[in-house]
Amino acid sequence: MNTISTATHFIKNIIEEDNRTGKWSGRVETRFPPEPNGYLHIGHAKSICLNFGLAHEYGGTCHLRFDDTNPEKEAQEYVDAIIESVRWLGFDWGQHLHYASDYFDKLYEYAEYLITQGKAYVDSLPAEEIRALRGTLTEAGTNSPYRDRPVAESLDLFRRMRAGEFADGAHVLRAKIDMASPNINLRDPVIYRIRHVHHQRTGDKWCIYPMYDFTHCVSDALEQITHSLCTLEFEDHRPLYDWVLDQLADKVPCHPQQIEFARLNLTYSVMSKRKLIDLVANGLVDGWDDPRMNSLAGLRRRGYTPESIRLFAERIGISKADSWIDMTILEDCLREDLNQRALRRIAVLDPVLLVIDNYPDDQEEICHAPNHPQQPELGKRELKLTKSLYIDRADFMETPSKGFFRLAPDAEVRLRYAYLVKCTHVVKNSQGEITTIHCSYDPATKSGTAGADSRKVKGNIHWLSARHAQPVEIRLYDRLFNDSHPDAENKDYKAALNPDSKQVITGYVEPALLDSLPEQRFQFERHGYFVADRIDTRAGKPVFNRAVSLRNTWAKSV
Template sequence: MNNENKQNNNNFISKIINEDFQKNKNLLLHTRFPPEPNGYLHIGHAKSICLNFEIANLYNGYCNLRFDDTNPNKENKKYINSIKNDIRWLGYKWYKRAFYSSEYFSILYKYAKELIKKDLAYVDQLTKEQIREYRGTLKNVGKNSPYRNRSIEDNLKLFKKMKNGFFKEGEACLRAKINMSSPSIIMRDPVLYRIIFTKHHQTKNQWCIYPMYDFAHCLSDSIEGITHSFCTLEFQDNKNLYNWILKNTNVKHYSQQYEFSRLNLEYSILSKRKISILINKNIINEWDDPRILTIAGLRRKGYTASSIRQFCHKIGITKQNNLVEFSMLEYCIRNELNQTATRTMAVLEPIKVYLYNIDDDYEKKITVPNHPNNPNLGNHEIIFTNTIYIERKDFQEKYDKKYKRLKIGTEVRLRHAYIIKAEKIEKDKNGNIVTIICFCDTTSLGKKPINKKNPAVIHWIAKKNTLPAKFNLYNHLFTIKNPEQKENFLSFLNPDSLIIKNGFIEKKIGKKIIKKINSNNYENLFFQFERIGYFCLDQLSSKTTLVFNRTVSLRDSWKVKMKN
């Protein structure tokens, strides 16, 4: 058992499994990850993936990937392919092959007929609105449908007519006959089958009736021999229906459902429905937009599979819903990139600095480490000349005693290079600073100033060593901690969720990146732009346009001590 999996020994699910093994020494643990292929996976799914696959591995069992594909109106192969890709990228392998609930449609149809024959299901012809009205509320019990007491023979005939396309969509459905007075609304004669005249991505036009998720899910678990069916707490009420269906059908295997808390992360939306709204309104670009927490979006932002797994392990598996600090997720990627990312310099908002006491043809090559604590990452050369660029925010014209960077009459150290002193500025006709005129202390390379405090250090790039680049600075998409709870969540969008800068990176680093782009190799292109943050190369980069996405800032705002 590796270190990543140790956390699974300490949660309530492992305790349940350990007890099950004590009762049955020959138990073969079988879990499943059952996504609906109606959108991309997000970090909440990653938590479930880690749980299901790692628990199965820990106890030498199996984990199925099964697509619960019961609604062809919302599903397609694009989502299936993206889900498979995300699971592989996270580092997991499913048992045998991908399974589909649609494979079992013929079996599910027989189970539905079995319920009808037991007088436990009936064909209802109320409209959706009427069914909702008849169902009642938490305060008021429901009332029986006028079609509830049809004979078994009539229900079998009508269900067959549904299957054969006799009814239009919405004209009929199959409902379980349970209890319209149940305190649990989900048990008030839930719909088991509905009519949908849409081509299915797996079964094509073979069916025009489709099982509801709750009906297909528990029976698919049973068919596949799933021993432990894990789901999040919002399905806790569905457990009664899960067990009722298994109990009242002639299944050979009885699966057990267990619930754990879903992931809620600050400033984030994880609802696929709400993410779809963001896409349709062009608020975000697509399912892989780095501002949302889909796995594809996190990957594009620069998160690694190992950092996402580490995050899922640290938040753990509990039965208590809570809002997780976003900084905890940032800690996991920052901690990793701090050890692995190449250090280089980039200037996002450049302003020109002219060193008047350096000759125009002067060029000094300086060797700098790619990582201060990892010599295995090697070195690279930077060039020093009399014209360089620094960050605009690293110079201040107005006097401010607290400002510790470059200003008229003060000195700063250029990272890896010399000490310079600002003496005057040049402005354009609009009053904007275009050049800072500085003196360069040519004796200061690698030396501390005599009888002076060490000056502040700023980053820079020589004009001769620049390559243009675009920088995407991503911030929280929402301005409040829990937008998921707000119906009007669009009212809390952050107007600065994406800030785009156009600046420079070091030319030699840029040329190495372009070589990788030409060979279609985007792997491991992570950088710490010194004093700015951690960045990765965006997939839309080309050899003529380099685009970098900020993964995370340098500063760690999460103060909680992490346990090893």
């Protein structure tokens, strides 16, 4: 299984040095700690591949741990979706499925310990006053009037907080560190707050919940994580991570090392979970698995493969510097993967009728097309040629522009896998639209026969027998946003939504495609890569999603 690049990067260098010095006795224990308050997106895939990949490469273990400390926004639906997405990507955590709530008793015990050591206190200020006293990046904070509250009083209040005596927001527990610290995260951060909310795992046992910065480092230590990998926005939180574990040095089994790396910034996307939730909640997309979403569930339904996403994670690499990755890199990874595995099929998305006037009315003729042009071992399939065909409207131009080598009046092209045909005339309706293209064919030019190359033509067009072609629903998906940086500062990302990001059409396909299974992928020749929708496809009635268009020209793509 591909995981991450074998190329070196700074995190590998750290691990190699740790192994050389025996810091962790050769152990490499990582974790992926999602919050169950939404679905995973492509940015999470980078972290998943990194954490599981490093553990795999160094013979270690990666834990899947849910940071379920905010039950107001969490749901079992999200837990299930996260588990499914990580498994879909190809990773396994074995026995190491954990939840922060597994450690609520220990976290509470450690919080009481900090109070008894004079390292934490109960603050009774309203939240807005606590924020106001924190100071700014250039001005020190101000001590709360409750900062020197006696240990016994804080301990009593904290126990009563747990017992449910107080309303939400009445008190919080704060670490006592340094209100003058240049790092705002060390200015007596809140580590517990009151929330009278039912928890999906612990029920109503708790009405106080620990904050992330307190929970995360303790959970890492209890699970004996060696390398705690976070994105760069947590770099300023590392001193707090270390402070907590230093205070609990006699309580926890180890002190993991937090290491930060650059998060994924992908063009034509929003990575904010809040904004993704907003898109779903306001019906701007068709749910978390909408194929236009950059959620892993959406990418999967769009037709992306686990291999293509792992290839993407490998290709973009790991660094300390923030940078933007162009969407085309992700799309190219999918093309590269599907080019090797996707069977070729013909679909006509915008049909116009083509009639071969000199072809016998009732004749049916077998033409042979390769299932994959670079993999002859996959064999060929049969296409039936008849007098009346469907071709794509874009393959005909009544007044051809320069460089147009497809069908036009008096022009000759090859029907792919079949004969040369020449346009003789067209029929139009009362609105001036072409309804039928009439051609003649040369019987001596069938593909694969001795006379096939008697005349050279530049154009190849694909076709389907009008008698045998099957109508199906095809969803043409494009990028959700038409702005490369939709969530840039001072921009309304909703204003950048692409109104043409989803088009639903009826197209015609080869009869064999009616047997497509959910998530079966194909290259529709000249149109791109398509997948049978994993939700809406039924036996004998597939629905196809366009995963990605073809990058190259017709000649290069097949």
